[in-house]
Structure formats: C-alpha cells, structure tokens
Amino acid sequence: MIEVRGLTKDYGRTRAVDDLSFDVRPGHVTGFLGPNGAGKSTTMRMILGLDRPTRGTALVLGRQYPAHHRPLWEVGAVLESRAVHGGRSAYHHLLCLAQSNGIGRRRVHEVLGLVGLGEAAGRRARTFSLGMSQRLGLAAALLGDPAVLLCDEPVNGLDPEGIHWIRSLLRTLAAQGRTIFVSSHLMSEMALTADHLIVVGRGRLLADASVAEVIAASVSGYVLVRSPDDTVLAPRLRAAGATVRPHRDGGLEVSGLDCAAVGELAGRAGVVLHELSPQQASLEAAFLELTAGSVDFASESGAS
Numbered sequence: 001m002i003e004v005r006g007l008t009k010d011y012g013r014t015r016a017v018d019d020l021s022f023d024v025r026p027g028h029v030t031g032f033l034g035p036n037g038a039g040k041s042t043t044m045r046m047i048l049g050l051d052r053p054t055r056g057t058a059l060v061l062g063r064q065y066p067a068h069h070r071p072l073w074e075v076g077a078v079l080e081s082r083a084v085h086g087g088r089s090a091y092h093h094l095l096c097l098a099q100s101n102g103i104g105r106r107r108v109h110e111v112l113g114l115v116g117l118g119e120a121a122g123r124r125a126r127t128f129s130l131g132m133s134q135r136l137g138l139a140a141a142l143l144g145d146p147a148v149l150l151c152d153e154p155v156n157g158l159d160p161e162g163i164h165w166i167r168s169l170l171r172t173l174a175a176q177g178r179t180i181f182v183s184s185h186l187m188s189e190m191a192l193t194a195d196h197l198i199v200v201g202r203g204r205l206l207a208d209a210s211v212a213e214v215i216a217a218s219v220s221g222y223v224l225v226r227s228p229d230d231t232v233l234a235p236r237l238r239a240a241g242a243t244v245r246p247h248r249d250g251g252l253e254v255s256g257l258d259c260a261a262v263g264e265l266a267g268r269a270g271v272v273l274h275e276l277s278p279q280q281a282s283l284e285a286a287f288l289e290l291t292a293g294s295v296d297f298a299s300e301s302g303a304s
C-alpha cells in the first residue's frame with residue numbers, strides 16, 4: 001500500500017507536483033499516467049525518499065521510505081535502468097546489491113531466471129541493450145522479494161516481445177498480492193496492463209479510477225445508430241438533447257443519450273433501426289480529453 005497525501009514539490013518557481021493525494025492498493029497494477037513533465041518521476045522519487053517534498057507525505061507500507069529498516073526487502077524500484085556499474089557483469093552487479101542487503105546468492109540466481117537473464121548473467125552490463133538493462137533493473141528491484149514495486153516507464157525502449165513479457169510479469173506480481181505502481185505516458189500500454197489509473201497533468205490529480213471508469217467517463221464515447229430513416233431520426237434525437245453527427249462509415253454518432261434512450265425514442269417515432277451499439281472511447285481519447293482540460297486550466301490560471 002502506498003498513501004500519498006497533499007504531496008507538493010516546487011523546484012524554484014516550477015511546481016512539479018501540486019497537492020497530490022491518492023492510494024495505491026495491493027493486488028492490482030496501478031498505472032501512473034500523464035504527459036511529459038506532468039510530475040510522475042518527481043512523485044515516484046518522493047515516494048522513494050530520493051526527493052524531499054515541499055509539503056505533504058508519501059507513506060509506503062505505513063511509513064516513509066527512509067524509515068524502513070530493510071527497504072530493499074519491502075520496496076523495489078526501477079527508476080533509471082542505466083544506473084549500474086557498466087564494468088560489472090549482471091551477476092556481480094546483483095550479487096553486490098544482494099550482499100549489502102543481507103540477501104543470499106540463491107536469490108540472485110532466482111531473479112536472473114525470473115527476468116530471463118540467466119544466459120547473459122556473465123556479460124558486462126555496459127554491453128546490454130536497453131531491453132536487457134530494463135530486465136536487469138527489474139531483477140535488482142525484485143531481489144528482496146518486496147511487497148511493493150515502483151517502475152518508472154518500464155516499457156521504454158522495449159520491443160513488442162519485451163513489452164508483452166513485462167506486462168505479464170507485472171500482472172503476475174500483482175496477482176500475488178503485491179502493490180504495483182507503474183508510470184507511463186503510453187495510454188494504449190496502460191489499457192492492457194493496469195487495473196486502476198492515477199492520471200496527472202501539470203502536477204495535479206486528474207483522475208483516480210479504474211481503466212473502465214476513465215473510459216466510461218469520456219465524452220468521446222457515443223451510440224452508433226444505423227437506420228434507413230436517418231433523416232427522420234436525427235432531428236428527433238437533437239430535440240431530445242442529443243448531439244448527432246454523421247459516422248464516417250454511414251449511420252449516426254449520437255452522444256448525450258444512451259442506447260436505451262435512443263431505442264425508445266426510435267420506437268415511439270416508428271423508425272426502424274438496423275444497428276444500435278455503444279461505442280467506447282479508447283483510453284487514448286479519454287486521456288487526451290482529461291489532460292487537455294488540465295492544460296486549459298493551467299493557462300487560464302496563469303493569465304489571471
């Protein structure tokens with residue numbers, strides 16, 4: 001469990017994180033979404049005690065990260081995958097980390113296997129591709145078998161196989177009851193990986209909801225209606241308060257009324273329908289809507 005309350009960070013005159021409050025619960029993958037510069041990395045660094053908040057608190061498993069006696073055993077983090085001693089082999093890099101944290105050799109072999117680096121264990125880390133470095137970062141984070149895992153943009157630079165692999169691993173770790181908090185600016189990726197989303201824009205909380213709720217709340221969703229009597233139906237729908245647009249492949253896109261309301265209205269008007277189907281917004285569209293609102297708000301307040 002991660003509990004963030006009123007978390008705020010100013011860098012000089014830049015407010016990177018602005019009064020954020022949210023919980024990250026165990027047993028789920030929680031996606032941390034926001035455009036570039038939204039404050040995701042800064043928030044993660046404050047949760048990990050690497051940056052001091054200007055105001056507010058971030059608790060991991062009930063206490064601030066530096067107050068944990070054996071942090072590696074409680075909280076794993078993958079922040080900067082290139083931050084390893086490049087001259088060391090993957091195995092020695094992990095062994096040094098393990099030994100300084102009272103973790104045995106056997107666990108080093110286990111995590112190397114878990115992240116698929118068993119064969120490359122003897123290679124120097126500096127010869128690793130970005131994908132291999134990401135795997136090594138994850139192996140280090142998992143050394144202490146932690147209950148909480150934070151990953152900052154873990155799929156950056158990975159090929160489709162690597163992305164699929166990391167997605168499955170994160171979901172497996174969550175299913176084991178761990179708290180998994182993953183930042184990304186890739187909406188499509190989060191739609192497949194996360195159960196729950198924390199969305200930020202310009203340091204502020206824009207949404208704290210399930211993936212399904214974020215999509216459902218988007219006004220980009222609409223009802224698709226096909227009828228041989230479009231010209232009769234469209235004005236009636238508008239009179240009932242709906243917004244009606246022609247669909248690119250024919251038919252009408254109706255927003256402001258749900259399927260049941262459209263079907264009942266058509267029935268009362270004696271209009272035949274060939275199709276009546278809800279069309280969900282993509283997470284991408286929902287995200288653009290959410291973050292566009294935050295940019296408008298920021299420029300308005302900046303002007304006043």
Ligand SMILES: Nc1ncnc2c1ncn2[C@@H]1O[C@H](COP(=O)(O)OP(=O)(O)OP(=O)(O)O)[C@@H](O)[C@H]1O
Pocket residue numbers: 011014015016034035036037038039040041042043185
């Ligand atoms: N050490 C720092 N000194 C000054 N400003 C900083 C520092 N770190 C971050 N910022 C600023 O804080 C804001 C938030 O940055 P942050 O890196 O947390 O965003 P992010 O959501 O992680 O972005 P990205 O997706 O691009 O990594 C940005 O305006 C950034 O320029």
